Amino acid sequence: MAANEKSDGAPTALMRQYLEVKARHPDALLFFRLGDFYEMFYEDAVYAARVLGLTLTSRDKGKDPEKEDAVPMCGVPHHAAQGYIAKLTELGHRVALCEQLEDPRTVKGIVKRDVVRVITPGVIIDEETLDPRTPNFVAAVAADPRDGYGVAFADVTTGDFRATSVQSREALIDELARVEPNELVVVDGEAELAALVRKAYGRLPQSRLKRADATAEEALAWLEDALGAGLPREALSRLPAVALAAARVLRYARETQVLAPLPIARLELYHRDEHLIIDEQARAHLELTATMLGGRREGSLLHTLDATCSPMGGRLLRRWLLFPLLDVAAIRRRLDAVERLVAHHGARDEVRRHLGAQGDVERLASRARLGVATPRDLVVLGRSLARLPSLVEALSQARQDLVPEDPAHDGLDLGPDLGGDLAHALLTTLDDNASASTKEGGYVLAGVSPELDELRAIASGGRDRIAEIEARERTRTGIPSLKVKFNNVFGYFIEVTKTHLASVPADYVRKQTVANAERFVTAELGEYEAKILSADERRVAIELGIFQALRDQVAAASDRLLALGAKVAAVDVLAALAEQAHRNGYVRPDVDDGEVLDLRECRHPVVERLAAAGGFVPNDVRLDTETQQLLLVTGPNMAGKSTLIRQVALSVILAQMGSFVPARSARVGVCDRVFTRVGAGDNLARGESTFLVEMRETAHILRNATRKSLVILDEIGRGTSTYDGVSIAWAVAEHLHDRVGARALFATHYHELCALSELHPRVVNVAVAAREWNGDVVFLRKLMPGGANRSFGVEVAKLAGLPDVVVARAQEILRTLESDRAGGRGPSPAKPAQELPQLGLFDGARRPTPAAAPVLPAPLAVLEDIVARLHAVQPDDLSPRAAWALVEELRKKLTSTDSSAP
Numbered sequence: 001m002a003a004n005e006k007s008d009g010a011p012t013a014l015m016r017q018y019l020e021v022k023a024r025h026p027d028a029l030l031f032f033r034l035g036d037f038y039e040m041f042y043e044d045a046v047y048a049a050r051v052l053g054l055t056l057t058s059r060d061k062g063k064d065p066e067k068e069d070a071v072p073m074c075g076v077p078h079h080a081a082q083g084y085i086a087k088l089t090e091l092g093h094r095v096a097l098c099e100q101l102e103d104p105r106t107v108k109g110i111v112k113r114d115v116v117r118v119i120t121p122g123v124i125i126d127e128e129t130l131d132p133r134t135p136n137f138v139a140a141v142a143a144d145p146r147d148g149y150g151v152a153f154a155d156v157t158t159g160d161f162r163a164t165s166v167q168s169r170e171a172l173i174d175e176l177a178r179v180e181p182n183e184l185v186v187v188d189g190e191a192e193l194a195a196l197v198r199k200a201y202g203r204l205p206q207s208r209l210k211r212a213d214a215t216a217e218e219a220l221a222w223l224e225d226a227l228g229a230g231l232p233r234e235a236l237s238r239l240p241a242v243a244l245a246a247a248r249v250l251r252y253a254r255e256t257q258v259l260a261p262l263p264i265a266r267l268e269l270y271h272r273d274e275h276l277i278i279d280e281q282a283r284a285h286l287e288l289t290a291t292m293l294g295g296r297r298e299g300s301l302l303h304t305l306d307a308t309c310s311p312m313g314g315r316l317l318r319r320w321l322l323f324p325l326l327d328v329a330a331i332r333r334r335l336d337a338v339e340r341l342v343a344h345h346g347a348r349d350e351v352r353r354h355l356g357a358q359g360d361v362e363r364l365a366s367r368a369r370l371g372v373a374t375p376r377d378l379v380v381l382g383r384s385l386a387r388l389p390s391l392v393e394a395l396s397q398a399r400q401d402l403v404p405e406d407p408a409h410d411g412l413d414l415g416p417d418l419g420g421d422l423a424h425a426l427l428t429t430l431d432d433n434a435s436a437s438t439k440e441g442g443y444v445l446a447g448v449s450p451e452l453d454e455l456r457a458i459a460s461g462g463r464d465r466i467a468e469i470e471a472r473e474r475t476r477t478g479i480p481s482l483k484v485k486f487n488n489v490f491g492y493f494i495e496v497t498k499t500h501l502a503s504v505p506a507d508y509v510r511k512q513t514v515a516n517a518e519r520f521v522t523a524e525l526g527e528y529e530a531k532i533l534s535a536d537e538r539r540v541a542i543e544l545g546i547f548q549a550l551r552d553q554v555a556a557a558s559d560r561l562l563a564l565g566a567k568v569a570a571v572d573v574l575a576a577l578a579e580q581a582h583r584n585g586y587v588r589p590d591v592d593d594g595e596v597l598d599l600r601e602c603r604h605p606v607v608e609r610l611a612a613a614g615g616f617v618p619n620d621v622r623l624d625t626e627t628q629q630l631l632l633v634t635g636p637n638m639a640g641k642s643t644l645i646r647q648v649a650l651s652v653i654l655a656q657m658g659s660f661v662p663a664r665s666a667r668v669g670v671c672d673r674v675f676t677r678v679g680a681g682d683n684l685a686r687g688e689s690t691f692l693v694e695m696r697e698t699a700h701i702l703r704n705a706t707r708k709s710l711v712i713l714d715e716i717g718r719g720t721s722t723y724d725g726v727s728i729a730w731a732v733a734e735h736l737h738d739r740v741g742a743r744a745l746f747a748t749h750y751h752e753l754c755a756l757s758e759l760h761p762r763v764v765n766v767a768v769a770a771r772e773w774n775g776d777v778v779f780l781r782k783l784m785p786g787g788a789n790r791s792f793g794v795e796v797a798k799l800a801g802l803p804d805v806v807v808a809r810a811q812e813i814l815r816t817l818e819s820d821r822a823g824g825r826g827p828s829p830a831k832p833a834q835e836l837p838q839l840g841l842f843d844g845a846r847r848p849t850p851a852a853a854p855v856l857p858a859p860l861a862v863l864e865d866i867v868a869r870l871h872a873v874q875p876d877d878l879s880p881r882a883a884w885a886l887v888e889e890l891r892k893k894l895t896s897t898d899s900s901a902p
Contacts, residue, residue: 013110015041015059015071021098021115027208028096028118029088031081035104038097039075049074051091052084085119086129092205095119118256121205122183123156125370130157132360133306133314138253139181140209141172142244143193144216150241151175152249152267156256156370158315158362159263159562163246164270165239170700173200175272177280178322180289185252187212209252216240219247223267226250230266242269263369265559276324276656277673281697285678285712286649287606288321301650304606305659307579309355312362312565313572320573324656326670331591334574334658337411339588340398341578342660347397348578354391355572359384361565368554375434375443375547378554381561382426385419388568392418395571411574414567422557429550441543452542458535466492469524479503484525491529493519577659584608586660589651594669595625595708597652597743601664604647605654608662617781618664621648623743625707628764630737632756632787633747635768640781641747642678644768645712648745649674652710671743672708675701677716691720695728702735711736711744718749726750737763754787866890 018041022030029048031038040048041059049056049072059071076084085095097119101112119126122138130136137160139153149172152163166172176184176197183205186194194206213219220243223231236243246267253262284292291299302321308314325331341348359380367373368381395412434443446453470484479500486492490511496504497517508520554561580586584605601618608616621644622628633641651661655668677697698716705711716732717725729750736744737760746753757763765787873886 025096028094030096032098033100036078037075045072045074089121116259123256132311137181138183140185140245140248142241144241147241150245152245153179161264162268163242165242174279213247216243219243260371263366263558282676285676307576308572310358311360312569316569317573320657337574338578344398350394351575365558365561369558374436376436379430379434382423385423388418441540444543455535455539492525581660589655589661589666589668591668596669597623598667599663603662604643605662619783629762630744632765634787645745649712671710674710676712678714705740705742707741709742711742714747
């Protein structure tokens with residue numbers, strides 16, 4: 001802060017400057033730089049003080065910040081701002097950093113200030129705030145009546161910029177769920193689209209674009225100007241909604257980086273049908289990236305699979321897992337690379353050792369382009385690039401069996417450009433122990449600049465020069481104890497003991513008296529001190545200039561570095577998949593375009609890892625569209641049905657992402673989509689019950705599944721009554737068999753469904769075996785042909801600790817019910833919908849009373865009273881609860897009359 005900014009008239013001018021900047025960023029919390037602090041004022045200060053736990057004070061000294069004429073104020077130290085900013089972005093806020101653009105020491109009046117960067121939930125570049133293994137996407141969507149919807153998303157920390165087209169709202173939500181953006185850009189005039197996304201992702205921060213392109217043609221022209229050759233113009237010209245979405249997200253990202261260009265050089269267009277589609281519910285049910293309970297990474301497939309050595313490898317593994325391939329040739333190329341690294345374990349170990357020493361080349365290059373890279377960042381980048389030749393040598397050992405006609409780029413080839421020129425420039429310029437700050441200098445190596453070396457010698461105190469002055473003054477004055485010293489208060493001074501004060505020359509100027517001595521300064525020492533201070537300032541300035549030139553050199557090469565970083569990341573993922581295959585006994589799958597899924601001794605990769613050694617029971621599963629299209633899986637609770645059907649889906653995903661699978665052998669006919677319906681709870685936020693969620697997800701599957709899909713269903717229909725549940729499950733299974741033709745695994749407790757195999761040729765009954773032993777149930781967890789004949793529910797309840805008296809009563813009731821069923825009073829397995837003794841919600845006609853229902857005797861007066869009550873009721877005026885209460889009241893009248901009858 002300039003000294004005169006504190007004067008009596010300055011606060012008004014300073015606050016006017018603040019208000020002008022704030023007016024340009026009304027939707028952001030403004031961090032306004034004043035000296036060593038970022039200050040906030042007015043509403044920003046009141047809010048920030050509350051959520052950040054800061055002390056709220058007033059710009060007007062002595063005034064209560066709550067008073068109308070006061071200016072509320074709070075602040076955070078400049079060096080500690082990142083933590084506070086991170087908390088605000090986690091809450092969904094934007095933060096505008098307003099910096100001092102001039103040196104306050106050289107300015108008269110108000111220092112020039114302006115916003116240099118806007119930090120948003122989707123545009124964060126501070127490495128301390130980011131998860132190194134997770135991308136940080138900001139996304140935009142757009143609608144076009146001819147083109148459906150466009151989705152675009154960008155990560156400014158890596159230059160990853162992608163977009164696609166979808167045809168339905170359902171697909172739009174699915175694609176956003178797969179991308180998992182941290183922020184969504186919306187524009188005025190598309191409130192319906194914004195509301196759609198907000199309904200699906202209520203907590204996703206939405207930010208408005210200051211200026212949006214009005215037409216797709218305008219968006220395309222702007223993108224071409226921004227990206228040049230990196231824009232797939234011809235393809236994008238046929239996708240107007242995608243062009244609009246891409247322009248929106250790139251414009252928004254650019255608006256946040258006021259002074260630096262974005263490290264985004266190209267737009268990658270992809271088609272949904274190029275990848276195995278894993279929608280939101282499948283991703284959640286299969287726990288691909290987070291567990292269903294708690295949303296933790298630990299316990300997910302990603303956590304189990306991630307043996308990558310670098311952050312960029314971790315991010316790419318996540319991408320491969322969420323975007324598995326459909327092209328068989330591309331899948332096989334990845335599998336070839338994994339197989340080479342599995343076979344050459346010595347080379348794999350060496351490759352992983354070198355990968356472990358790699359920094360995050362992608363984010364380091366992007367930081368240089370954004371102008372925020374530090375000396376330490378560039379040192380890490382230089383070391384990483386310097387190690388690449390050794391990594392290439394290790395990879396060559398794994399590729400030694402290649403024949404000349406094999407493709408050069410098999411995923412294990414980094415190409416000819418390893419950035420050696422940049423590695424040399426960085427490591428011969430910067431000190432290995434360079435700090436993250438440029439304030440004090442000291443990060444440029446000696447010998448880089450002769451002028452810098454000379455200034456360092458002067459600024460370090462010039463010991464020889466000081467010794468020379470000290471020796472000369474002793475000779476001139478005849479004072480043997482004379483010493484030249486330095487402290488931070490007086491700088492350089494001459495100290496003379498009191499016994500020799502009579503010999504002090506007249507040109508010495510007394511500065512301070514201490515216990516046994518006097519301190520003096522001379523004109524020569526003053527000049528030398530000024531020279532040293534000047535030299536120190538010039539030294540810091542020269543070092544900063546050298547560093548900035550070096551950073552600019554890296555920024556100019558950022559496109560090269562990002563491409564190189566992507567190749568290193570791919571090698572890291574392939575080596576990690578090979579390591580997991582080696583450690584856990586995974587096998588290479590035979591992937592083809594057929595419709596057979598044959599897994600021998602298949603295991604669940606996550607559950608197996610958590611189980612005791614040798615405790616997981618593998619199983620054989622075969623599905624094909626000709627003979628075994630739908631496996632109906634029965635068995636008791638806790639027997640392992642859910643684990644079994646999930647592990648089949650996970651094996652398909654692993655195979656199509658290019659990984660080996662946990663099995664003894666595997667043949668995988670490529671699937672276009674994986675659908676799941678696996679257990680759900682009430683969605684209270686949307687006001688949806690368990691059963692409604694279940695039916696909504698089942699409807700989604702039946703609408704979108706194809707013959708090439710894999711469908712995983714667990715306990716369809718259990719959220720309602722038994723008869724309704726059996727009927728719905730039966731109809732769903734028939735629809736999958738007769739109309740969709742998809743390969744499917746259907747786990748159920750409804751043993752009545754086993755009759756499906758008698759009526760439909762491609763339905764096969766299998767059961768997860770369990771046996772009763774001495775009144776307890778033993779789970780064998782082995783898949784056997786045929787259906788289960790009982791559920792062992794009471795035995796499982798006993799294992800869970802239900803009181804013995806309750807277990808005994810349950811067994812008694814179960815025997816009664818089974819006896820009733822044996823007598824023909826239950827639903828027919830082959831015709832489950834024929835006998836439904838409950839009232840349908842939308843059934844207007846009265847159903848006949850079942851023959852077995854008792855007729856209650858009642859006096860005529862009671863019956864007349866009940867009839868009168870019913871005549872007086874207006875059904876349309878009754879709430880469900882009131883109707884229930886009325887029925888209960890009338891029932892009590894009848895039963896009490898019956899019990900009192902003679």
